[in-house]
Amino acid sequence: MVKLNRITLQGFKSFRNKTTLVIGDGITSIAGSNGSGKSNLLDAFSFVLGKNSAKALRADKMEDLIFKSNNGESESAKVELEIDNSDREIKLDENVIKIERKINKQGQSTYRLNEKIETRQYILDLLREARISPDWINIVAQGDITKVLEMNPIERRQIIDELAGLAEFDEKKKKSEIELKKVDEILKEQSLLLKEREKLFQNISVEKRKVETYNELNSKIKKIRFSILKKNLDECLSKKERIGEKAREYEEKIKGIDKEIQDMDRTIEELENKLREYTKNIFRGSEEVKVIEEQEKVKSEIMKLENKINLNNREKERLEKYLEQISEINKPKAIKFLLGKEDILGTVEQILDCDPKYKQAIDVALGNTKNDIIIKSFDKIPTYIKYLKENKIGRAKFLPLDKIKGNVIQTPEGKGVIGNAINLVSFDEKFRNVVEYALGNTIIIDELENSKPFVNKYRIATLEGSLIEKSGAVLGGYKEQLFDENKIKKEIGHLTEENKNLEKELEKLNEELKKISKKREETSSKYAGIGKEAEKIEEEIRKIQEKRRKIYERKLRLQSELSDEKIKLARVEVEIKNYQDELSETELFDEVEEGSIPELKEKLRSYTHEINKLGPLNWKSVEDFEKYRSEYEDLKEKVEKIIEEKYAILKVITEIENRRKEKFMDLFEVVNKEFGDIYSKFTGGEGYIVLEEPGNIYSGLLIKARPKGKRLLGIDSLSGGEKTITAIGFLLAIQRCRPSCFVLLDEIDAALDSENTKKIIEVIKEFSKEQQYIIITHNDVTISKSDQVYGVVSENGISSIVGIKINQK
Numbered sequence: 001m002v003k004l005n006r007i008t009l010q011g012f013k014s015f016r017n018k019t020t021l022v023i024g025d026g027i028t029s030i031a032g033s034n035g036s037g038k039s040n041l042l043d044a045f046s047f048v049l050g051k052n053s054a055k056a057l058r059a060d061k062m063e064d065l066i067f068k069s070n071n072g073e074s075e076s077a078k079v080e081l082e083i084d085n086s087d088r089e090i091k092l093d094e095n096v097i098k099i100e101r102k103i104n105k106q107g108q109s110t111y112r113l114n115e116k117i118e119t120r121q122y123i124l125d126l127l128r129e130a131r132i133s134p135d136w137i138n139i140v141a142q143g144d145i146t147k148v149l150e151m152n153p154i155e156r157r158q159i160i161d162e163l164a165g166l167a168e169f170d171e172k173k174k175k176s177e178i179e180l181k182k183v184d185e186i187l188k189e190q191s192l193l194l195k196e197r198e199k200l201f202q203n204i205s206v207e208k209r210k211v212e213t214y215n216e217l218n219s220k221i222k223k224i225r226f227s228i229l230k231k232n233l234d235e236c237l238s239k240k241e242r243i244g245e246k247a248r249e250y251e252e253k254i255k256g257i258d259k260e261i262q263d264m265d266r267t268i269e270e271l272e273n274k275l276r277e278y279t280k281n282i283f284r285g286s287e288e289v290k291v292i293e294e295q296e297k298v299k300s301e302i303m304k305l306e307n308k309i310n311l312n313n314r315e316k317e318r319l320e321k322y323l324e325q326i327s328e329i330n331k332p333k334a335i336k337f338l339l340g341k342e343d344i345l346g347t348v349e350q351i352l353d354c355d356p357k358y359k360q361a362i363d364v365a366l367g368n369t370k371n372d373i374i375i376k377s378f379d380k381i382p383t384y385i386k387y388l389k390e391n392k393i394g395r396a397k398f399l400p401l402d403k404i405k406g407n408v409i410q411t412p413e414g415k416g417v418i419g420n421a422i423n424l425v426s427f428d429e430k431f432r433n434v435v436e437y438a439l440g441n442t443i444i445i446d447e448l449e450n451s452k453p454f455v456n457k458y459r460i461a462t463l464e465g466s467l468i469e470k471s472g473a474v475l476g477g478y479k480e481q482l483f484d485e486n487k488i489k490k491e492i493g494h495l496t497e498e499n500k501n502l503e504k505e506l507e508k509l510n511e512e513l514k515k516i517s518k519k520r521e522e523t524s525s526k527y528a529g530i531g532k533e534a535e536k537i538e539e540e541i542r543k544i545q546e547k548r549r550k551i552y553e554r555k556l557r558l559q560s561e562l563s564d565e566k567i568k569l570a571r572v573e574v575e576i577k578n579y580q581d582e583l584s585e586t587e588l589f590d591e592v593e594e595g596s597i598p599e600l601k602e603k604l605r606s607y608t609h610e611i612n613k614l615g616p617l618n619w620k621s622v623e624d625f626e627k628y629r630s631e632y633e634d635l636k637e638k639v640e641k642i643i644e645e646k647y648a649i650l651k652v653i654t655e656i657e658n659r660r661k662e663k664f665m666d667l668f669e670v671v672n673k674e675f676g677d678i679y680s681k682f683t684g685g686e687g688y689i690v691l692e693e694p695g696n697i698y699s700g701l702l703i704k705a706r707p708k709g710k711r712l713l714g715i716d717s718l719s720g721g722e723k724t725i726t727a728i729g730f731l732l733a734i735q736r737c738r739p740s741c742f743v744l745l746d747e748i749d750a751a752l753d754s755e756n757t758k759k760i761i762e763v764i765k766e767f768s769k770e771q772q773y774i775i776i777t778h779n780d781v782t783i784s785k786s787d788q789v790y791g792v793v794s795e796n797g798i799s800s801i802v803g804i805k806i807n808q809k
Contacts, residue, residue, distance in 0.1 A: 002089045002130050002741045004772055005082040005096070011074030012047070013040040014799035016067040021801055023742075026768045026787030027761075030776045036792045037799030038776045042141055042746045045774075048079040048101045049134035050111075050124050062107040069797040078102040089130045089741075099123060131740045137163075138740040140731060142747055148727040149715065153692055153700020160701060163738050164667040169660035173653060180649045187642045194639055197632045207618040214614055217607045224604045226586050227593040231600070233579040240572045243565050250562040257555045264548045268541055272300055275537040295516045298509055303545070305506045309499050314556050316495045319488055322563045334394030335371050338384065345374040345431075348399070348438050354425045356490060357463070358418075358444065364475070365421050365442045365461040372397045374434055399434050406436025409458065411443060416450025419443070421461065441470075448476070664697045667737060675703075675733035681763050682725050682756070684708040689730070703730055724751050728760060732767070742772040749779045757781045 004023045009015040014037035021030075021041065032038045043057045047065065054062045067074040080100040083090070090097060100112040111120050127133065137159070148156070161167075276297075338344050345351075349370035354362050363370070375381060378400040388394060411420045418424070421439035442459045445451050451460045451468055460468040466476035593600055672689050679687030685707040693699035703715040705726045715726050728748055735743055749757045758781050764773055765785055775782055783789055791802050 001087065001739075001770075002132075003084040004742050004774075005084050007041070007044060007048070007082070008080045009041075009044050010078045011067045012044055012077040012079050013037065013065060013067065014794060014797060015040065015044075016069075016074060016798045017800065019799075019801055021790060023772060023774060024788050025772060027765065027773045027775060027785065029783050029786035029789045030774070030792060031778065031783055031789060032792035033794075036794040038792045039142060039746055040799065041792070042139065042744055042776060044079045045081070045744055046134045046139060046141075047077075048081045048099055049127065049132065050101070050120050051134035052120075062103055062109070063105050065103060066105060067798075071796060076102055076104050090126060091129055092126065099127075131738060132742075133740075136740060137731060137734050138742065139744045140746060140748060142750075144746075145724055145727045145731070145748055145751075148730060149723050153702055156703070157691070157697075157699070157701035159734060160664065160668055160671060163671070163734060164663050166660055166664060169656055169663070173656045173660070176649055176653045176656065180646065180653070183642060183646045183649060187639065187646060190635065190639050190642060194632070194635045197635055210614050211617050214611060214617055217611050221604060221607050221611075222587050223589050224593050224600050224607070226583070226589050228597055228600050228604070229579055229583050229586060230592050231597050233576060233583065235597075236572050236576045236579060240569060240576065243569045243572060247562055247565040247569065250558050250565065254555055254558050254562070257551055257558070260551055261548060261555075264544055264551070268544055268548075271537055271541050271544070275534055275541075278533060278537065295513070298513045298516060302506060302509050302513060305502050305509065307545070307549075309502050309506065311552060312495045312499050312502070315559075316492055316499075318556060318559055318563065319492050319495075321560075322488065322566075334388055334396040335373065337388075337393050338373050338396055341384070343376040343380045344384075345376065345401070348372050348374065348434060351427050351431050352425045352435070353427070358424045360465040361444045361461045361463050362421060362425060362439070364465045364467045365439055365444070365459075367467070369397075369438045372399050372438070374399050374401065374431065376400070377402045399437065401430070401433065404433050404437050406433055406438070406440040408436050408440040409443070412454060412458065414450075414453055416446040417443060417454075418446060418463075661697050670737050671733050674736045675730055678729045678732050678736075678763060679705060679726065682729055682759050683722075685710070686712070687726065687729060688712075703727075721752060721756060725756055725760070732763070736767070739771055742774060743767075744774045746776045747778065748775075749777055749782055752779075754779075754781050758785075761785045 003025070006020055006022045008018065008020045010018040021028075030038050030041060039058075043065075047057060051057060052062075054060060054064065057065060059065050066077040078100065080098055083097045083099070084095070085092060085097045086095050094114060098112075098114050100115075102110045102112075104110075109120070111118050111123055113123060113126075124133070131138075335347060339346065347370065348366060351374065352362070352366075373396050375384075375398050381398045381400060384396070384398070388396065408422060409420065411417065411423075421442040421444050422435055424444060425435065425439065427435050442461055443454065445454070445460055445462050447464065448462050448466050448468075451462065451466075454460055455468055456470065456472055459470045462468075466474065468474050593603075595603070668689070668691075675687050675689055679685060683705075685705060687703070687705045690702050690704060691697070691699050692702055703726060704712055705715065705718060705722065706712040707718075707722055715723060718726060749760065752760070757779050761782050762785070764775075767773070768787070775786070777783060792799055793802050794800075
């Protein structure tokens with residue numbers, strides 16, 4: 001058996017300086033205070049043997065294994081293990097084997113075998129032949145005893161599986177099962193094919209009838225689909241006519257109200273003239289006549305202006321609401337959903353403003369880009385696209401402010417050239433990249449006739465709404481519009497501007513009225529009591545004006561209802577266009593199917609269901625009988641051979657299972673015997689391992705013990721010290737069944753009293769005649785029984801091995 005000679009550390013964990021631990025025969029104990037770095041020696045063994053888990057080496061990441069302190073740090077960590085290979089158990093023609101592993105600050109490892117760089121896997125495979133592995137049970141770290149105690153029965157049984165090398169059987173079984181699955185799939189496929197071929201000749205006429213039935217049903221479905229579209233179209237046309245009639249009724253009513261208002265305005269004017277005449281007659285020649293006439297005139301003007309401003313505001317509100325509604329109709333569904341959401345800044349159309357004379361040219365230059373969504377950043381786009389997909393809302397084009405780039409071309413000189421489109425619109429500067437993307441490559445020209453010199457050089461839009469792409473393609477002609485949004489916007493702008501002027505005029509009149517009223521107060525005492533008739537006339541005027549206000553409000557309600565009907569009309573127009581488009585792509589029939597639309601839809605569902613019930617159709621259903629019989633016989637013979645192959649694989653799987661069970665049970669008995677012997681030496685009692693389900697090698701493994709003078713108990717029912725002794729006995733039994741050249745134990749005696757420690761160390765002492773034992777311990781009993789003892793001390797965070805090898809013989 002191979003032996004360990006020495007291990008050398010440099011820059012590894014707390015061992016900054018080059019430190020060598022010579023390993024002799026028997027038991028080597030390593031003692032030291034807590035935190036001195038004793039357990040780092042165990043980590044060094046695992047590290048040099050190829051352990052790749054930073055967590056298993058008690059580090060967050062592999063580069064943390066490199067020495068580091070407040071006083072400095074190492075550039076790398078290196079561990080070298082020297083092995084005596086005199087008996088050539090390791091298949092390498094060398095008496096001494098040196099394995100070195102070095103890790104740098106990037107966490108990259110380099111392996112050397114006798115100073116020659118090798119791969120980790122090569123070294124692992126080489127050492128495995130001598131039963132040396134960083135993951136084998138001969139290395140028992142702190143807490144491993146507790147892990148054995150905390151293992152569930154299945155995990156304990158898996159230790160026996162690994163020890164017995166059952167992975168080889170599992171791999172063979174897995175391969176056989178994969179082969180079996182393939183054969184089963186082929187068998188299933190061929191059996192289905194065989195069954196199909198067997199029936200094919202008998203079913204020729206049935207398959208032919210299925211095809212004929214399909215053609216009949218498909219023809220009926222086409223006619224029903226045409227009929228549904230046609231009926232829907234006719235219904236929409238009728239609906240359009242009804243809505244149009246209702247809209248015309250509203251328009252007639254509005255005309256009647258307009259006439260009433262005109263009549264009232266005439267009456268008010270007549271009463272105002274009468275009031276002026278009366279005032280003249282009463283105060284003819286008096287000083288106050290002129291003042292009163294002037295005051296009444298100003299009052300009348302103020303009243304008219306206030307009414308006009310109020311009416312303008314209401315009309316403006318109605319038009320804005322109307323514009324908002326028609327704008328909603330024209331927006332795609334996805335755009336409606338996205339506007340107003342977090343991180344959405346609006347559409348391209350919403351951020352732009354321009355002179356009305358350029359509006360048509362800018363609209364055609366933008367095209368569909370006007371509905372592109374401006375979003376704060378690219379990172380936000382996937383969330384919204386995912387939502388649109390999942391909810392089937394539609395599609396949208398996103399322009400992320402942090403990524404979108406545009407290109408602004410140089411404006412050429414020439415006849416009709418107005419300028420670059422981007423220079424004819426106003427916008428917030430934060431959107432410049434978006435506007436450059438949308439309009440930066442387009443020039444505006446007054447008319448199509450002047451565009452020829454610039455074709456193939458520039459993208460061109462004209463004032464009348466034509467678009468010439470740089471490729472030479474031209475878009476132009478009449479574009480049907482259900483609503484003239486530009487006209488409505490102009491009217492709103494006109495009302496706004498008119499009100500500004502009226503309010504200025506009203507302010508002047510109010511100031512003038514104050515002056516006139518003050519002047520009248522100075523002279524009114526002379527003519528007190530002669531204005532009652534005038535007051536009656538003024539009251540009559542107010543009543544008519546109030547009636548006029550109510551009638552006008554009714555007009556506004558009718559206009560609002562008329563707007564609603566026009567919106568309905570627009571929606572119906574969209575439906576009509578959609579149905580017309582669908583009909584243009586549908587097979588046409590001379591007559592429509594009888595029945596209502598719901599009845600036709602039910603028929604359509606029924607016929608579609610019947611077609612689905614037909615299943616796959618065999619369009620080549622007429623074949624020669626002999627041909628199919630020959631194919632059937634050949635296929636039958638092939639299926640019989642596949643079945644024979646399947647049973648052969650099943651037999652192999654059964655044999656593998658039997659051999660696996662036999663190997664497991666052989667080792668199980670050996671481990672059971674070893675455990676019993678070791679436990680007896682520890683306690684003078686009896687120890688056993690049993691399967692939860694006798695005979696079932698996939699069931700859990702139970703550890704039972706009968707301490708001297710006590711009844712038989714499971715490991716979970718033992719006291720703390722008894723559990724620890726039992727777990728140590730189990731681990732040593734496992735090690736004895738597949739012994740490695742060395743056993744490394746880290747403070748397994750920490751929880752034991754001196755009496756139990758003595759019993760365990762005596763057993764280990766006996767075993768150490770065949771294996772090297774390296775024990776990290778605080779226990780004086782363990783130290784006293786060791787063949788050599790080393791001390792580990794730490795000074796300023798740097799560990800070192802002090803003293804000399806001490807033979808305790």
